[in-house]
Amino acid sequence: MAERPILHRDDPQKAPLVGHVKVTREDWLNVARDILVSDGVAEVKVLAIGERLGVSRSSFYWYFKSRKDLLNALLDDWEGRNTAVIEAHCALDAETITEAVCNFFRCFFDPELFDQGLDFAVREWSRRDGKVRKRIDLADSARISAITAMFERHGFTQYEADVRARILYFMQLGYHALDQAEPLRDRLARTEGYLLGFTGQPPRQSELEALFAFAREKARR
Known part of the structure; x- marks a missing residue:
């Protein structure tokens, strides 16, 4: 054989x-x-x-050591893949807040950066396990804190940065939770409006072009 x-x-x-x-x-x-x-x-x-x-x-x-050890390793792996990626992209240098949000968006155009399926699998797991629920809560808090700090670096007050961070983060997760089958061209066509809505500022054309090129390259893979 x-x-x-x-x-x-x-x-x-x-x-x-x-x-x-x-x-x-x-x-x-x-x-x-x-x-x-x-x-x-x-x-x-x-x-x-x-x-x-x-x-x-x-x-x-x-x-x-055991199945429990494997499950704990899976949770560590999830945090290292998804939470750490968002934190890193929010901390990237950016001249404007719209460029900074474009950096955040890149995580969700590239499944090798942010694994959406894994994120929602862990959330489903947390519905039945209180310890996993705590890990989810800590991860969400860390992600929102990273986005809030991103807004604060671009001159927003702590209150406004916190509110805008939550709007941006909850929208992004909700978008994927609804499993939108939106064509890429439609998604990109709305990006300028999304950026204006999330930041209150219009993006530069160069920022849009850089994000669009990134998204199209990932879509071809």
Whole structure:
């Protein structure tokens, strides 16, 4: 019987693992994340992940103490992927507040920056787990704080920065929660108005062009 290849799911360019070569900790996490997003946390099981990877469950214990340890690692991975990305993009240098908001928007045009499916899978998980709910609340607070600081750096008062940050953040999450099937051209056509509404200032044409080029490049992938 032919050996079944085990793909590095994070990078299809990597050579597959075969036979009795142990998979990596990253492989276990990647498959666990896929299952979390597609099927929910109840289906994130050691045996099921091992079957997908084509290895025995004993491989799991090289990297994790238990299923609980794996779930905690998934939460850490989610925060590192999604919350840290938003914080980093809000902290980027920008000459204007509209350019700063464009930096924020980039997170949501590129699934490699912000994993929307993962974010909502963790939110669904939190409905049944109080500890995860606390992690969600802390993440939302950190993200809103980063956006608030972004507005404050561009001259907004603390109160106005906080309000505008919440409008921007809650709109962005709501947009994806509704699973909008909006064509990219329509989404981009509204961007100038969105920026004016969120900041009270019209964007520069160069800012729009840079964001549009970024969004179109990501859409082609």
